[in-house]
Amino acid sequence: MAANVIRILIVDDEMPARQRLKDLIDDCPGSMGLTLAGEAGSGQQALTWLNENDADIALLDIKMPGMSGIELAQHMAKLSKPPGIIFTTAYDQFALQAFEVNAIDYLLKPIRLERLQAALEKAHKFNAPPPAVKNLDQKSRQFLSVSERGKVVLVPIKEVLYLKAELKYVTVRTTTREYLLEESLTHLEQEFPEAFVRIHRNCLVARAYIAGFERATTQEGEGHWVAVLNGVPERLPISRRQQAIVREYRHL
Numbered sequence: 001m002a003a004n005v006i007r008i009l010i011v012d013d014e015m016p017a018r019q020r021l022k023d024l025i026d027d028c029p030g031s032m033g034l035t036l037a038g039e040a041g042s043g044q045q046a047l048t049w050l051n052e053n054d055a056d057i058a059l060l061d062i063k064m065p066g067m068s069g070i071e072l073a074q075h076m077a078k079l080s081k082p083p084g085i086i087f088t089t090a091y092d093q094f095a096l097q098a099f100e101v102n103a104i105d106y107l108l109k110p111i112r113l114e115r116l117q118a119a120l121e122k123a124h125k126f127n128a129p130p131p132a133v134k135n136l137d138q139k140s141r142q143f144l145s146v147s148e149r150g151k152v153v154l155v156p157i158k159e160v161l162y163l164k165a166e167l168k169y170v171t172v173r174t175t176t177r178e179y180l181l182e183e184s185l186t187h188l189e190q191e192f193p194e195a196f197v198r199i200h201r202n203c204l205v206a207r208a209y210i211a212g213f214e215r216a217t218t219q220e221g222e223g224h225w226v227a228v229l230n231g232v233p234e235r236l237p238i239s240r241r242q243q244a245i246v247r248e249y250r251h252l
Contacts, residue, residue, distance in 0.1 A: 059086050161175065200237060
């Protein structure tokens with residue numbers, strides 16, 4: 001954090017709420033050295049902005065369309081210079097999750113000047129910690145986030161065809177390209193049971209993209225099943241332990 005200036009990013013899908021926070025920042029004493037660095041109306045916009053700009057503190061709403069503030073905080077943790085986080089929300093039930101991602105403070109709307117000022121002073125005094133990546137118990141994550149050249153790239157869950165574990169990474173395949181993700185395949189399977197199904201110990205495929213199954217032969221002449229996916233020419237082998245998936249889909 002800069003010694004004399006605290007750069008603030010406001011993230012809220014409602015324009016009046018962003019304006020309220022801007023007015024409160026303007027009302028804070030000049031000695032605090034606050035400056036509005038930017039604002040965003042969604043989590044996606046915020047990450048796009050942060051990929052090109054720096055902020056010391058992010059004031060995050062939690063309930064936003066497309067991506068919650070909690071999910072945004074987890075993606076922000078992968079930035080090379082993530083800002084500290086102060087949540088600004090009308091809901092009190094997310095406080096535990098907020099502090100699990102290293103939030104500095106949790107402010108309930110309507111936000112009073114004294115509370116915002118105290119939160120910003122706390123962030124400045126204790127050198128705001130960066131957000132933490134946590135595998136939180138929530139069903140609202142809509143994106144996977146991948147670090148590439150110091151920036152964070154969002155991959156919509158609905159565009160993922162399959163996830164394949166290779167060495168210490170998971171390859172994320174969409175119809176257009178591959179990404180490398182540092183997450184556990186087992187956790188991804190547990191987090192998205194309705195979206196993906198395991199066909200091999202190292203591979204999950206998206207249920208929505210399964211076009212069918214075919215019989216194939218290995219170089220040793222052994223027959224086995226492969227999954228055919230819409231959007232890619234690849235045929236993914238199904239292990240013997242997971243062949244029940246073939247019977248499941250053939251009976252649908």
